[in-house]
Amino acid sequence: TQLLEQSPQFLSIQEGENLTVYCNSSSVFSSLQWYRQEPGEGPVLLVTVVTGGEVKKLKRLTFQFGDARKDSSLHITAAQPGDTGLYLCAGAGKYNNNDMRFGAGTRLTVKP
């Protein structure tokens, strides 16, 4: 079983602050994805990273895949209340690139 550990588990910040959340594993992944989940809904894919050292930007969100493809980080600049949600990372498992296993998530609250 490939375990993904996410930290911190909970994060509460004020609007306008910056933050970084982490996703770590002892396993190498062929790809890693970040999802955001809002209460009462299913997770929604934010980004997929494939290449070690890759950096992807999505407006105020910056995603980085570690050189060894074992870890990833998500940095949010100038957080807004609309960023509130559960951020999940998922790594491709043993059967193919679509067999994804999820971390427990970071629950982010951005206060106005």
Next chain:
Amino acid sequence: NAGVMQNPRHLVRRRGQEARLRCSPMKGHSHVYWYRQLPEEGLKFMVYLQKENIIDESGMPKERFSAEFPKEGPSILRIQQVVRGDSAAYFCASSPRTGTGDGYTFGSGTRLTVV
């Protein structure tokens, strides 16, 4: 252009009854995955199916739980003789056949409450 459809959205069952959760994948997707989520927790993998085949059921309890994805119709997650501990949100996701690693499309989930 419907996404992944799950029904019902909410399901209440008494202890000992059966729960049937349905998932219709996106059009053209032949891989289906079921996950369980408890309040304030992440997603726990249960089972991965392709049409008429169970690929990986390592996350599914050995007893009372079963899943299928028939040639025609939705995927079904079946829980027999439900207990209070089965109360959770159950999410289904689907992905395309080609396995490009483009990620999953999730349904909105079924929230099962066992009373």
